[in-house]
Every structure is written in structure tokens, then in C-alpha cells.
Amino acid sequence: MEFESIPGVGGKTAAALAELEAPEAALESGDVLTIASAPGITEGRAAAIARGAIQRRHDDPGGFLATDRAKSLYDDALSLLQERAVTQYAEKRLETLYPSPCASRIQEVHQLVDRALSRDPDSDVLDALGGVDPLAEPSGLRVRDRCLATADAEQYAKAKNRMPELSAEVVDDARDIDELARSYATVFVLDESFAGIDIDGDVRILPNALEEPETVVPERLLSFFATNREPILAAAEVHRLAGLEPPCELDTLINGLDRVDDDGTIVGDEELRRLEVAVDDLDAAVGTAESVANDHLRDAIKERNVTIEGQDFLSLVEQGARVDSLLARELDEDFETALKKARTHLRDSLSLAPEEGELADRIFGGDPTFPISRREDAVSRLKNELTAARDRRASTLKSELAADLAELREPVDQLVRNALELDVELAIARFATDFDCVMPEFGDPETGFEIRAGRSPLLDVDFQHVDPVDYGVEGVTLLSGVNSGGKTSLLDLVGLVVILAHMGLPVPAESVRLQRFTELHYYAKSQGTLDAGAFESTLQEFGDLISGADGRLVLVDELESITEPGASAKIIAGILEALDTQGATAVFVSHLADQIRAAADVPVAVDGIQAVGLVDGELQVDRSPVKDHLARSTPELIVEKLAGEASDASFYESLLEKF
Template sequence: MSVTDKFISLPNKSPKCTFSLENFPGIGKKIREKLLNYYSNENDALKAIQVGAVGCVPGISFKQALKFAQTYFELTEEVSLIDVLVTPDITEIYDNVIGHIEKYARTNYSKLKLRLYFPLPSHKIQLIKERQQYFYKSIQFVQKHSQNLKERGFSKLLSALDNLKQGEDFPKIRSRIIITDSQKVENFLVEEDIISSIVFEKINFSKITDNLKFFQNYSRNFDVVIYCGDHSEKIPAFSNLITIPSKNMSIETLVPEKIIRVFGFNKNIIQSMIRIVVNLKNLKEEKLINHFLSHFDIKKIRTLKENTSILDEKGEILSKIDSTLDEFRAIADEFSSLVGETESWINDQIQSEIGQRSIQIQGKQILDLIRTDLSIEQVRNYIPAEVDELIEETIHKGLETLCKQLHLGKQDQDLTLNLIPEIIEFPIQLNTQECDVLEKKISARLNTHKYSVMVKIASQLSETYEYLLQLHQILLEFDFFYTIGTFAHQFGLSIPQILEKQYGFFGTNLTNLELKSEKISNQDSKKNDPEPIPITYQLGSCTDSKIPEITPATLCLLTGSNSGGKTMCINTCSQAIILAQMGFPSLGDLKFHPFDELYYYKKSSGQLSAGAFETTLLQFVQLAQSPKLKIVFADELESITEPNAASKVLSGIFSLLLQNPNNFGIFVTHLAELLQTNFTAKQKNSIRIDGIEATGLDKNLHLIVDRNPRFNYVAKSTPELILTRLAKSGSKEQQLFFSTILKLFNH
């Protein structure tokens, strides 16, 4: 498998600027070495960085990987989010759009990766098209297979992908030590971060006077002692002392747990990954997801399944995998009880044997025994030899049995003799200090054999370890692919049409994401709310002959009633443009030409201070004179200053915007009629006034509003309808007050 086959990506293009891992922002020496160790060469590593795939490299998080991918994109494409989303308000709308998509992401990877996508400028049309082709397949896939996959609990399986552990919380092994006299070995231990996982000591043979005594000390204090180096002839023979030539050193041979525990800790997630693969394979969907299916190596996946079947969820080797390991493990677990049973048997035997015998003692001995000044030790001198022999024989029989139960080899059988207490007292208690020594020996035997078994298992697992990480990366990419398709399917989105020779946009059936989201949530809670009303809107030369009343204009003034939907209209249009320029499915049916810059100005909560007012005006001068293709969404910009000056300020801004053919804008305003008096005939040809108007009140006194803007129509704000509603509701005093005001409108 080539490196470019190790991950799924969007189109992979050669960079416009040249850089290397050496000067890549955010990549230091340690990460650079990890990348070069994992990938065959620097070029392959950079390609993996480009698509955010280096999260499968041990020691690099997915968050880091996606940050590197973002940096790579900005360097090679020479564009960043702040270049396109210019004002804080348009960035806020972008964040809200991302927030809606995030709800359909099952993994943190997908949520993080969404931030790699932001609206692209007009000179990135080809890249937008490539993204559209990719995400079109995701829509088609979800529409075709989502119900089938939902019934199989597919979303839950994808959610499990978040839980893969790469040994980040690996506990330090304190019962094993690595000893070396080699700088090469020490460097390897540091580079692979093995030094943080195991006790390590550097030695110098020239300063050791007695090798046997020196290594015996380590052998007694550690269960497993590993010498890794090239002077094996200087290493004495101890049962728990293992020699590894430096040429054979690896993570598998030194710390096999690092690989084994990855498989054990991830046993459940590996099973989920296999089920995901099986589900996708069974769909036989070559057309839409072949770029994922082609990476599913059934032979390796079968090996993954077999490998995890020998481990528990803590990375421990299950029983019945190695009979000797099972035997040593059982003995170590039962050591204390076996010693206790041996003591009980010895004492029972002594008591039984002596109780059944007649022991003779001479009269003079009796007289000596009844002396008052005799110590216990002196009394022992009068115990007949046959009793001593009986006790000694019984102890030896008990220890012989214990030796067999502990399965000690000939070289270790003398250890049980050390358990005989120095002073024989009844009941017999075996030497506790020597019991500890023997237990340490039993533990060392278990862990030494367990280590050798783990080395074999780790060697087998290492062959599939890389594929495990690759498969995980592929399935995370699939979750991202599936996320976009699910989001688009739920919200009824489609791939917009890019118009390269026309400018502006034209959209029909545009439904605001907030309104659609509420409807979807209410459906889940079984509320029967009406469907949100989709709108049609247009700006620039992107038109449709089916709607003849549309007059192409680069600047639109949106007028109409309070609470009629003007703000919602420009918010919806901005959402549509943002999604479209991200290369994502967008609202309704949309035709557009990408803008280089997007601006949005929310309605001011009050008149701006002199400084803020000045800053806003300067910003409009700057954006109006910029040669970049741009669109401005502004909500009641007149609120930034006092009413008398507002129309003059807006007229000046519009006049400045119209001087540059690359300026497009939609302005919500209540001053349309007043502004018209300030427009020249030429300006009126470039400005279209549209309206959203309330026509009355329904039986519940709610405004009756056609949310769809009427083109070339100045809509009234109709405050009298609001007054009518207030005059028909509330207390008698309120009704009287508002009726009085309403009469003023009727004269």
C-alpha cells in the first residue's frame, strides 16, 4: 500500500509554495522525527499533513493533525478565514452554520475537521467544484442507505470511534528494568519515549568489579532484567535476566505492552470498527464510497479480530492462550494460601503423630524439668531425639509437597529449605522473610515468562498495528463524509450551481437553518408546527427568466413591516452563500458566483458613539474602494446615527458602493422612500427596492405576512397593524391608549 493510499482525502494538489518539515510552523524536532519514522519520506509526510491524516501517527493527536492541515492549506492556497469573513457578525453566522452541522457529527474528529472548511474566494472556484463533487456523493449515499444503516445502529458504531487510545495513559512498569552500556540504545529509548514507560539504567562495565554480584542485585530487586547491548559475554546467567542485542531492539522486544495494550484497551472499539466495515461492505456501494471500500483489507481486518480475541480489555493475555503462563499465574495467585496450607499440614501431622506415640522420659530428667529456674531453651534439651526427628521429617515432607505445588525447578528447590524456621516452636511457622524471597522468585518467574509471551504476541500485533491506525483514520474520514451527507439530507440541501460569467446569486426555496432546525427538533418531540416558509431572493446578474419581475441590481434595499422577516431574509441569504463557498451543499436551489469578501452588519442596539460611528464610516470607505469582489449584508444601518442624518449618510454610502462594479449589497432599511429622493437616475438603475409586507391580522391577532420578498416593491412598515393588535388586547386602559394613537393614523 502506497502512502497516498493510507488515507482518504479530498483532491490532493501540489503546493504553490515550497516548504519542508524543517520549517513547517508548529512542527518541532520530536514530531518531525515521528513523521519521518512513520512515512517513507518527507514528501509523503507532507501529503498526509495536507489532508489531516497524520493523526494516525503514534504520538500525534487528531487535533494537532487538523491544525497542521489548516496551516498547510493556508500556506499553499494563500487564503485564510479572516480574508473572506471580514466582519465579526459574518463570522458569527459562519460559527452558527458550523454549529448546526456539528450536531450530526458523531466524532470529535469530524467536529474539528469542519473548521478546516471556510468560504473560499472567487479564484478558488476549481477547489469549490472539487469539494462539491465529493459532498454530492455523501448526499446520494445518505439518501440511499441512511434508513438501512440507522436500523443497524450505525451512528452508535461511528460514535465509538472517538474512544481509540494509543497508549497515552500507559502506566510505568516498575517491576522491569532495562540496562545498557550503549549510547545507541539509550538514544533509541529516548526517541521512542520508552524511557518514560520503564525503569532504565546506563552502566559502564569498566567500573564494575564483579559482574555476577552486580547483576545478581538487579535480579533480586526486579522481576525482569533486560540487558540491551553488544556485550552479552559479560552477562551472567539468571533465570530472570534476558539479553537482547542492540540490533534486535524495538518497542516489541523491550516494552511489548505498549502495542499489546493498544489492542486490549481498544478491544470494543476494534469490534465496532469491524462492524462498520462489514456494514459498508454489505451495501455493495462501489459507485459512491469506493474510495473508502478500496482501503478495507479483509485479510488484515480478520487478523485484527483474531489478535484482539486473545486479550481482555485491560490488555492482559486471556487464559488458555499459553498453558505455562496459566500455570505460573495460578501459582502466583495462590502462593499465600499454598504456604498457609503447608504450615497447617505440618502442624496437623506433628500433633497427630506425637499424640499417637508414647514418649519415654527418665526420672532424673523429670526432676530436672520441675526446677523453677529452667528456661524454655533448657527445657528443649530434654525433648527426646525421636521427637526432633519426627518434626524435622514432617517439615521436609510438607516442603517437598509445596515445592511440587509451586512447580520449582531443581535449581530453585533449595529455596524451600530456607523456609525452615531457625528456632522450632509449635505450632510451626515458616520463615516469613524467606517466604517473601520465594514469593518474589515466583513473581519473577511469572513475569519473565509473561514477558517472553508478550514479545511473541507484540511481534504479531505490530504487523497489524499500523493498519489499525490507518483503518481508524479511514473510518474517521468516513464519519466526516457521512456527517455532511446526513446534515444535507435532514435540511433538504443540494449542491449549488456555480456561474462563472455572472455575478451575484439567485436562490429559490431557501429555508433558514435556524427555522429548519426548530422544525426538525419539534418533529422529534412530536410537535406539529407548520413548515417554515422558504424564500426566493436574487442579487446581481444571476437571474431566472421564470421570474420576469426581477430587475438585475448590485444593490438591494429590503423594506417592510416590523417582524416581517427582513433580518431573517438576509441571514438566510448569508447562510446560503457561506455554505456554497465552503463547497458544501447549500440551501434550496442556488446559483451563485463566489465573492472574495463577505460582510455582515447586525442592527445596532443603539446609536453609535462618535468613535464607533467614525470607524464604521471609514470601514465602508475602505471596503467600497477595494477591488475585491464582495457582498455586504446590513440590517438597518440607519440606526448607527440620529434619524435626521441617517438618510444622508446612507445615500453617501450607497453612492460610494455603486462606483465600484465589484460591490454587491443587501441593506434592510425603513428609509427607502426618503432615500429614493437622494438617488440619481443612474443610481436608481443599479438599486432595486424589494419589500416584505404584512397584509393584516389573523383571528389570533398575529401578523399576516408573506415572508417572500416582492421584487421592485416598496413595502410599508405598517405600525398601525401592531397598534391594532395592541388596541384589541391587553387591559382596558391599554386598549384605550392604543386606540387613541391608532386614530391619528386614520386621519
């Protein structure tokens, strides 16, 4: 696949996409999560790339949203969807939905919507989704007791790239490996040519080491699961609550996660815990054992009356005997008891194994002394043995757990992906439920649109209080009506329904039937009369619009405000004539409907949003336009009301005759 052929993808982005394991598949499916894992590509950028790839796949020319107002309506529609997403991922993923004139793209989204509408947006599921995030690769992991060694420069470069957690070293011969073995606990040699070398230390010839990271550096996998513990558990809970079929056995996964701590260390193994405590508490335990021994010996000395006859004492001194000798003779039994108490305390307090206890016993011994003191060389040896045993145990457990978790690595990716994609579906389901939506039907070309009981979710009132509107148009039509009668809101509703339908989504109505439009041109109401330059630019824009307008939907709100009313009526009449000739569908909101119709050389339909009267100064309006009806203006209604209420109505009646 030529990545730069995707709209919006340049050389730098193409190079980043090429680093993905399966970029074509990700682009083909619009997989924002995978695309966002490429270097330097954010989720927002990934959504834009996915959208471009989808356009190319469906041979979509783009440009359906042809005006700023049309784009603004799309943004409003997208916001309504995104507000119902729980995860940031779903918000970005929804951005891959866009209005398209291509039947294949619309049908593709229909498949997503079919799944979505079968979902139940259960509140517990939504709460669980709050803990789901895309999985993150841990950074900054460094393992210093192992290294990779190779005599090949290319292998060396691969080793540094694929296993940055370990040091990579270049070696020329066995002597270099022997030197590394003195500095590292384990050396993994990547060259099979070194097989059979006899070197002291843990040297392993593993030509496939770079393909077996869980064997060489199990900490990587353990750190991954530790880093992503919460989103993984949340995704598992989503599967359980939503009744999704998980890609792996959830109990097995949870048990595996329970065996690794947040910092990637092994937990739950009693033997490892015993060794860790023994190493950490050794110095304190030796100190306490000394105190136990000396306390016993001190008490024994206090209770003992030692009597030495002068001749015996003189004889001992002449023989060079020290006080220790006297203690040995008089307190030998108590000294042995004190040593036994110290050794027992040390064994028991550290829960030492028999072979470790033998080393511990050597810490206290020798000739009787007071106070009794430790033998530092014996303490150091015991500590080294316990540390080595701890590290061996931890290494074995890490390798075993990494081997178990390696089988869950891909399923965990799918587990989280399923949960995130469920959030996308639930956002669509919630949108459809909140706004009483229905799937639209697409008819033949040139059938325009027909909306039954449509209600706009964009109005600044509670949706349940929005009046339903029926409206349909084929060809070109003028829409008349009183001020504040809902003409602009109706245009917004039509534009929104058309955009949602072409996105492949449900629409807020009881039923909708429409043709597949090629483009949506929506021109909002101008803010005041335009100067000559702006007026000229506006006319040029409509000139471009009319060229190739077949299949387009054109919505225009009070174009007459751009210049003088007399000229506006003639200009609008000319635009409508051209659109009618081109076979476009158009709705022009105007207060000059009568004048425009008179100026047009072709029959122009006029629909009207009918005001039914004034009640307490409030305009009462039937929001559904009446076909082939020129709506009365607000001034006419007021004059009519005054004519009916005044005692002398002659003045108001004369005014009324002029309408």
C-alpha cells in the same frame, strides 16, 4: 515545507510540527489527529493549523468573512454541523471547513460531501461512535528488570529518548556489563564491539535494539493496546455496523486484545496462571500442608498405646536417646504417612509440575518430630524457582504477543482514524438530512445569487414549520417590507447559504445558484443613532468596502438607523451607486427605499416582502420578496383595515391617501 509560512504558525509551533513523523502529509491533508499528536498542540489548535495549511495550499487569501456579523453566521453554521458530531475529534475536524473563494478548495470539500451523502447515519453506528476516541500513548510505564548499555554517548542519549521505560547505562568494558548483569535480569548491549564477551547472566548484544521496541520492551506495545482497548473495540464495531472495509482482520485484533489485561499483563494462558497462583499461594499452601501432616500424626498418637519396658527405657536414656527417637521407633510408619500427605497436598493444591514437586518434597522431611515443621530453605528455593518460571513464561508470552500486535499497530491507527473521519462525514450527512439540503451550483461571475425554497435553520421555530423563501439578486437591490416581515431573517438566510456554499457544503433549499464571491460583508442593524465619532468610523468602513468591491456580496440591515433619515437616504444612495459601479452584489434592507431610490443617480432595484393583511391583529406576510415592488408599511395596512371596517371611514381614507 516552511512551517512558519502557514498562517498562525510561529517558531515554537513549527518546531513541534517538525517532530511529527510525516508533518507535510498531515498538513497537506488537514489531518487534525496527526497534527494534534505534536508536543503541546491541542485538537483545537491543530484544527486552526490545518485550516491555515489548507489556505496556503489553495493560495487562499483568507478574509472571506469580512465583518463580525459574517463571522457570527459562520459560527452558527459550524455549530449546526458540530451539534451533529458524536466525537470531540469530529467537532474539531469540522473546524477545518471554512468559506473560501477558491474553486479548488470548494471542489476538494465536494469530494468529502459526496462520500458523506452516501452514508447512512444509522443510530447503532452513532452509538458505537460514542466510544471512539483518538488513540493515546500510555505514560508512566517503567520496567526495572532490564536495562540498555552502551559505550557511546550519542547512543546513550538516543536510548534515554527512545526508550524511557528502561534504564540506560554507560559502560566502558566487559566488567561494567558484568556488574549490570548482577543487578538486572536482562542487559541489552547496543554496541556490536562487545560481541563474544563471556558473562554470566542474560546479556544480549542487540545493536538494533532501539529500532525493535517490541523485542526489548514489549510492555510498551501491550500497554498501548491495553490503554486503548475501548476505543479500538468501538472503532471495530463502527466498521462492522457501517460496512466499512477494516484495515486488518477484526477477529485477529479482538483475539489479541483479549490476551492482554487493562494493566498490560498477559491473560488467558493457563500455564502462566498456574505459576502466578503457585507463587502467590505458596506460603499458605505450605502452612496447610503442615497442618495436614500434624493432624494425621496427632490422630495416630492419640490412637496408639506405646508400651516401653523399664529396662528398654533405661537403656535408651543411658544411650542419650531423646523422645524423638522413641517416636521414630514407635511411629515411624505414621510419620512417613504424615510426610506423604503433606507433600501430596502441596503438589495438588499448587498444581506443581513433576520437577517442581521434587523441590516441594524437600520442604517436609528429616528425622521424625512432632509437630512437623517446614524447612525454610527448601520453601525459599521452591519460591525462587516458581517465580523465575513465572517471569520467564510471562516474558516469552509478552514478546510473542507484542510481535503479533506489532503487525496491527499501524492498522489500528487507521481503524480508529476511519471511525473518526466517518463521524465527520455522518455529521455532514445528518446536517443535510435534517435541513433538507441540496448541493448549490456555481455560475458565472456577476450572476449574484438565486435561492429557491430556502429555509433558515437559525430561526427560533421548528425547522419543519419554517416558511420556504424564494429570492435572487443581481447587482444592487433595496429590500423593503413591513416590520417583523422577515427582512433580517432573509438576510441571514442569504448569508448562511452563501457561507455554506463557499465551504463546499450542501445548503438548506430546493435549489441554489450563485457566483463565487470574493468576500462576504454583512452589516447587522445598528442599535440606535451613532455619535459623530462612530458615524465617521462607519462611513470610513464603507469607504474601504467600496474600494475593490468587485466580486463581493454586501448585506446591510437598516443602515439608516445610524443617523437622521434624510441624511441616511443620501448616504445609502451614494454607497449603492459606488457598489453598482464596482460590480458588487448587494442587498440593503431599508424603510427608506423610496427616498433612497429618489436620491440615487443610477437605477436601483427595490424588492418588497409583501404583507397580505392583518388577521386577528397578526400580520400575514408572503416571506418571498416580490421583485420590483415597494412593500407597504405596517401603518398603511392598519389604516387600510380601519378604513374598511369603520362606519364613517372618511378620516381613515384621508390618511390612506397620504401613503
